Amino acid sequence: MLTAGALALPTGIVVNGWVVVDGERVLATGTGPPPERPSWSLPGLVVPGFVDVHVHGGGGASFDGGRPESVATVVRTHLAHGTTTMVASLVTDSLDGLAASCASLAALADDGLVAGIHLEGPWLSPARAGAHEPSLIVDPTASAVSRLVEASGGHLRMVTIAPERPGALAAIDRLVAAGVVVAVGHTDATYDETRAALQAGATAGTHLFNAMPPLHHRQPGPAAALLESAAYLELVVDGVHVHPAVLALAWRTGRTALVTDAMAAAGAADGEYTLGSLSVVVRDGEARLASTGAIAASTATLASSLRFVTSMAGVPLPDALAAVTSTPAAMLGLEAVGSLAPGAWADLVELSDDLEVNRVMRRGAWVPLS
């Protein structure tokens, strides 16, 4: 039994809330006097653990390659910042390299360390490659799609695809049939090509506005097609990727999920890093490709993103919380996470008044924060 100064329930934020944890799960929640003596009395705001559906690394390590020690480092780093559910995002690599990474990550997903795999490449537009190695970008052939779905052993959760690539619509069909969420991104597609992808079953947009043509009044492009659709929209909000005014525009859809798109330097020092096979220089927390200066992922955490949208973009706290918990969980159909409902995993975060992370519980156990 824990009591909280305030508690974010699926119905809204209540004062003087309580949560009963039974083993790894939430047994009950409520407000007012607790039914029994609490084991912990937390003065702050207790919220569901954060859900990051697009993240590459942190703590100096990354998911690429799927090495167990590296994956554990990434997970531990973001966990200390309140992220209790993470999908492992892979940047473009050779098909052999991706298949090996997927197989290794699938074993770690079986153990519950990560909630699944997100392939951000290799089926992207070379014109919008961003921090993906352009020479490794290929068409989504039926055999390549089948190979990576199979290598992931049922843990492939999301694929980012550029719908203008030959074979993309058939690939979307195949991926959706395999239970994979398809996100439009790293694309040079037109408005019509994006609409065709949405009709074929794509239900999300990868870091909306970044790595796609800008919204233009005569060439509305992917951004307009995604905004007007029912798709979930990822936003990277680190003060670098998207201007707060544009963020506020996307926010009106009510379907925005904050993602970190973080690379190895999240929760680590400035310096030189790699993202896939590319060199990245991080200065003042801003990650750029050494070769072209393009934005190369972020060094954000979901906790820092939450603080940014509430303080810099004027987003009300309940809406901002949804964008780091229930909305990303719904986007990928992740069960038992993203809300403090009876039966959910006992994943929760205590936040201070200025939204700093005080305590983190994952699956009923308190997590060391350093």
Ligand SMILES: [Zn+2]
């Ligand atoms: Zn990207």
Ligand SMILES: [Zn+2]
């Ligand atoms: Zn990414």
